[in-house]
Amino acid sequence: MNSDTTRHLEAILFVAEEPVNTEELAEVLEVPVSDVIAGLDELSRTLTDDRGIVLKQVGGGWRLYTHEDALPYLERYASTDRVKRLSNAAMETLSVVAYRQPVSRGQIAEIRGVDSDHAVRTLERRELVREVGRAPGPGQAVLYGTTPTFLEKMGISAVADLPPLADHVPPAEIMETLEMPMRPESSSSGSTNS
C-alpha cells in the first residue's frame, strides 16, 4: 500500500516535462524533504522491472521514463503517426507563428483564444516550427519561429515572401471557405471572382 505522498509524487512526475528535484517536490506536496525521499524510494520499488515505466535520477532531479525494453514498440508506435493533414488548430497556430515570429506559446494562446501547446508540439514534431530563442525577462519563455521545411512546403524562399497581412483582405468567398473546416479543395483557385 503506497502512501499519499508516493501517489502524488507519481502523478506529478507523470505530467512533468523535465526532471523535478526533491526540494521542489517537497514544496508542491507541502511535506518535508525527508518524506519526499522516502516516497521516491517507495515509488521506485513499486515501479520494478515488471512495469513499463521506471524512475530515474537525472540532471539533479527525478523523472519517469519508459522501460528500455519497450523502445522498439515506441518507435513503431511513433512511426504509425498517420495524421498527415494539419488540423485546423495546427493551421491557425502555424499562421500565428509565421506572421508573429518569434512568438511564445502564451502569445499564441492569447491570439487564438485557446490553449495551443498541443498544436505547437505537433508543428514542432513535423519540423514546421522550432525554438528560435528565449524571451527576455522573468520566465524566459521559449520563442518559436518557422523552419526551412515550412518555407519549402509553402513554396517560398524566405519568411519575407509571405503575403503581407496589412493589405491582405481576403475576398468574401475565401473567408467563407475558411469559416468552414478547411477542405482539400479550398486551396484550388476559384475560377470566378466577383
Added chain:
Amino acid sequence: MNSDTTRHLEAILFVAEEPVNTEELAEVLEVPVSDVIAGLDELSRTLTDDRGIVLKQVGGGWRLYTHEDALPYLERYASTDRVKRLSNAAMETLSVVAYRQPVSRGQIAEIRGVDSDHAVRTLERRELVREVGRAPGPGQAVLYGTTPTFLEKMGISAVADLPPLADHVPPAEIMETLEMPMRPESSSSGSTNS
C-alpha cells in the same frame, strides 16, 4: 508479475498523446487483439487506487491519467491555469450537437433560439465538434458532429454513453407553466377552469 504485453502497453500509453484503441495497440505490439485486452485488464488491476495513475477507456481508446486526488498538487506544480471553461452558450450548443448530430448551424439556432455561429466556431477551435458532412439539397449546409476529443473530455468512449436526453425533458409541471399563458382560454374572463 506482469506480462511483457502489459509492460509494453503501459510504455506506449505513457507516451501516447491521445487515446489509443485496441486494434492500434495490437498492431504496434504485434499481438492479437485478445492479448491486448487481457493486457489492458492486467494493467488496470496493477494501477489500483493506491497509485497516482489510472487507466481510462475514453474517446474510443485507452489513455493513462493522473488520479483525481492529485489534482490540487498538479495545479500547484504547473501553476498554469487550467483550460478555460466553456461559456453557457458554448456548452448548450455542444449539447445540441452531441444529441442531434449530424446537425446544421441553422438547426442549432432554431433549437437555441439564438444565433450560435460564434459558439460553433469556439467548439471547432477546441476540437470538440467538427464538420461531418453536408446536408443534401440546395445550400448544402455544413453538418456538425462531435469529435473523439469531445468523448475524451467527457470521460466517455462513445456518444451512446451520454445520459439519455429523455431524462432531461422538463417535468409535467414546468410544461404546464409554459403552456398556461399560451392557452387560448387563459386570458378570456373565463368562467370555467379546467
Added chain:
Amino acid sequence: MTFEVRTRVFEGPLDLLLQLITSHQVEITELSLVGIVNEYVQFIDEMKELDIEGTSEFLLIAATLIQMKARHLLPDDEPIDLDDELALAEERDRLLARLLACLTFKDVAAVLRHRMDAASRNVPRLVGLPDHVVPPIPDVIIPVDADGLAAVAHRLFTTQFEEPDVDHLDLTLPSVQDAMVDLQGRMASTVTSDFDEIVAHCTRDVEVVAYFLALLELARWGIVRVEQEQMNSSIHIEYDETAADQRFRAMVELDGER
C-alpha cells in the same frame, strides 16, 4: 414595481421568454399572456441599450406573441376565421415546442458540464516520446497555399475572441417607437396605404418587423384599421383621423399633468 428578470442575464429571445414565464411561476393562477407579451415588448423597446444577438428573432417571437394577444382581445362576437385560428394554434404549438427543446438542452448542458469538470480532474500526459526515441518525421500536407495561410492569419488577427457575441453583430436596432411615429405621419397624409408600400424603403428584415410591430400597436389604439384578405396577401391599412386626434389629445393631457 420592477421586473426582477431585468437585472438577469439572458441569451436570446427564447431564453428571455422562458425567464419571463418562469418568473411568474409563483403566481401561476394569475398568469396571463397579455402580461408576458407586454413585458416582452417592453424589452424590445429597451433592447437598444443591451448587447443582444439575434434581434430579428426577438421581434419575430414578439410578433407571434402579439398575434396571440390580439386574438385574445378580440370581442367574442367577432367572426373568427378558422384558417387564421388554425395557423395561430400551429404557431403557438411551435413556439411551445421550441421552449421545451430549449429547456431540455439547457438542463442537459449543465449535466454535460458537470461530467466534463469531473473528467478534467484526471490529467493526461502530454510530454510525448522520450528524447532518445527519434521517430521518422511524418510527412505533412499543409491544406492551404501561402495566400490561404495569410487568410487564416488575417482572420485570427482581426477577430477579438475575448469579447464574443458583440463585434460581429449589427446591433443598430430599428426602433419600434420611431417606426410608429413615421408610420403615423405617413398615414396622416396618405390616409390609406398597404404594408408593402410602408416598408418599401426598408433594407433589412428586422426593420420590416419593427414596422409590423408598430402597425400592430397603432391598430391596437384604433389609430389605423388593418385588413388582410387572406394569409400572405397584402395588408391594407386605413387611417382613422378621429381616433388619432383623440389619442393625441390624451397624450398631450398626460404630458401636461407631469
